[in-house]
Amino acid sequence: MRRAVALIWALAMSVAHFALMRLHGPMTLERRALWAQAASRGVLTSLGIRSHVEGQPPTHGLVVANHLSYLDILIVSAAMPCFFVAKVEIGSWPFFGQAARACGTLFINRTSLDSAHSVSAQIAERLKLQVPVLFFPEGTTSDGSSLLRFHSRFFEPAILAAAPVTAVALRYVIEDGTPERELCWFGDDLFLPHLLKALGTTGFSARVRFGQPKIYSNRRQAADQTHTEIARMRRQIPLP
Numbered sequence: 049m050r051r052a053v054a055l056i057w058a059l060a061m062s063v064a065h066f067a068l069m070r071l072h073g074p075m076t077l078e079r080r081a082l083w084a085q086a087a088s089r090g091v092l093t094s095l096g097i098r099s100h101v102e103g104q105p106p107t108h109g110l111v112v113a114n115h116l117s118y119l120d121i122l123i124v125s126a127a128m129p130c131f132f133v134a135k136v137e138i139g140s141w142p143f144f145g146q147a148a149r150a151c152g153t154l155f156i157n158r159t160s161l162d163s164a165h166s167v168s169a170q171i172a173e174r175l176k177l178q179v180p181v182l183f184f185p186e187g188t189t190s191d192g193s194s195l196l197r198f199h200s201r202f203f204e205p206a207i208l209a210a211a212p213v214t215a216v217a218l219r220y221v222i223e224d225g226t227p228e229r230e231l232c233w234f235g236d237d238l239f240l241p242h243l244l245k246a247l248g249t250t251g252f253s254a255r256v257r258f259g260q261p262k263i264y265s266n267r268r269q270a271a272d273q274t275h276t277e278i279a280r281m282r283r284q285i286p287l288p
Contacts, residue, residue, distance in 0.1 A: 051247045054094035059143065062087035066150060077152045081129035081179045084151035088125040092254075095119075095246055101127050103258030108178050109212035110171075110203065112274050114282065115184035116192050117233030118144075119246065120218055123254040124182060125151075131174055133167060133183035133202060141239075158187070164201060172205040180214070185271060191229040192220070195282075198275045203267035212261030215274040217281035223251030225287075255285045 066083055069075060075083075092099060097119070105128035113124060121132060132148070136155040139145045148155075154170050157163035174181045185198035206213050220228045231249060233242045246252070259277050264270035 051094060051096055055091065055247065058087075058090040058094040061090060062147070075150075077131070077174070077177060078129070078179055080150060080152045081131060084125050084147075085129045087147070087151075088122040092122055092126055096250065096252060097123070097246075098253040099123055099126055099256060100253060101256045101258070103216075103260075105258055106180050106212065106214045106261055109175065109180055109214060109261055110206040111180045111182040111214045111216055112185050112198070112203075112278075113182065113216040114192075114195055114218055114278050115186050115189045116218060116220060116228070117189055117231065117242070118239070119220075119231075119233070119254070120184070121148075123218060123256060124216065127256050128180065130180045130182045133171070133181065136163070154181075168202060168205055171202060172209060175205055175209050175211045182216075185274070189232060189234040191232045191234050193229065195275055195279050198271040200267040200271035203264070203270040207264060207267050207270065210263055213264055213270055213274065214261045215259040215277040215281070217255075217257045217259075217278045217285065219255045219282055219285045221253050221255055221285075221287060222249060223253075257281045257285060 065086060069079060069083055111130060113120065124130065131152045131154065133154045133156055134148060136157045138148055139155050154167050156167045171181050183202050186196040187199050188196070190196055203213065220231045222231065231246060231252065259281060264273070
């Protein structure tokens with residue numbers, strides 16, 4: 049109950065912070081990303097999730113990460129200002145959908161080729177800014193036991209722009225040795241029961257390891273090499 053109250057308070061404070069920022073000037077994309085970073089840090093604190101970051105978060109370019117649950121968005125955003133690419137369904141979630149829109153998220157309809165082309169064009173424009181664009185090339189969440197194959201489509205804007213691509217590995221660690229999969233959100237898991245489980249978990253920390261930015265010559269090479277790099281970095285993250 050204490051964490052639930054703290055979460056509600058953190059969400060309310062993030063709304064108030066957004067309103068205050070609007071009073072001090074237009075909410076540019078860069079300012080929206082900074083707001084999302086501050087809000088994510090507050091929400092993680094309310095959930096009792098500690099975050100440990102290794103490596104240097106990039107300041108621009110494309111970032112790709114493995115995908116364990118909706119918590120990844122908070123965890124990565126707390127580590128660095130960035131724009132996310134997310135499935136269009138998230139835009140309709142109560143509160144969280146509005147928050148995603150407010151922080152400049154790009155929404156993809158995975159059943160529409162036109163949507164994919166549109167999002168690729170928007171990524172190309174965002175890559176001109178001094179804020180990274182992040183997407184999850186697995187295309188869905190997993191239980192963390194292995195990485196799914198990386199889809200290569202959204203690497204293309206970075207290839208064409210010769211923009212750096214940075215791999216980031218995410219791992220959930222619970223102090224008592226509970227398996228990571230217990231806090232992954234995948235398959236047919238419902239959102240609210242999973243959130244309640246996260247609220248009730250003590251000793252939950254997120255490990256974030258950034259690789260070195262690299263320039264790739266084609267999108268399949270980028271997808272395959274970042275897949276290998278993230279799998280390696282996850283294996284290097286110590287468990288309790």
